[in-house]
Amino acid sequence: MYAQDAxxxxxxxxxxxxxxxxxxxxxxxxxxxxxxxxxxxGRNCVFCHVQGDFAADTNPxxxxxxxxxxxxxxxxxxxxxxxxxxxxxxxxxxxTMPETVPPPAAPGQ
Numbered sequence: 001m002y003a004q005d006a007x008x009x010x011x012x013x014x015x016x017x018x019x020x021x022x023x024x025x026x027x028x029x030x031x032x033x034x035x036x037x038x039x040x041x042g043r044n045c046v047f048c049h050v051q052g053d054f055a056a057d058t059n060p061x062x063x064x065x066x067x068x069x070x071x072x073x074x075x076x077x078x079x080x081x082x083x084x085x086x087x088x089x090x091x092x093x094x095x096t097m098p099e100t101v102p103p104p105a106a107p108g109q
Contacts, residue, residue, distance in 0.1 A: 017054075017055075018054075018055035019055035019056075019057065021066060022066050022069050022070060022073075023069065032045070034087070034088070034089075035048075035065070035088055037089070037094070038087065038088035038089040038092045038093075038094070039088065039092050039094070039095070039096050040092070040094035040095050040096065041096065046059075047061060047096070048061045048062045048065050049062065068088065072086050072087060072088065072090075
């Protein structure tokens with residue numbers, strides 16, 4: 001689905017995006033908006049990127065994001081129907097760190 005060796009396509013501003021290792025250059029801004037929403041960081045691109053140099057790999061969160069994207073793609077690949085079953089939001093639910101335990105039960109339950 002996200003071939004690393006796909007030929008670059010024109011991105012925003014007519015220029016191909018640089019340093020895409022997992023994602024395609026198609027609708028990259030829509031994809032990035034879905035990630036920031038899933039993580040609850042609004043339009044804070046520098047959560048994963050370096051201000052002024054989005055292609056730079058110096059923010060370690062960018063590498064973590066790539067690993068998570070690969071994990072999501074690998075999980076979805078096991079379903080024969082080709083549909084998306086898992087997204088970033090599946091675990092993150094609007095938080096930068098996913099919850100690892102369920103919330104405590106409400107009193108009386």
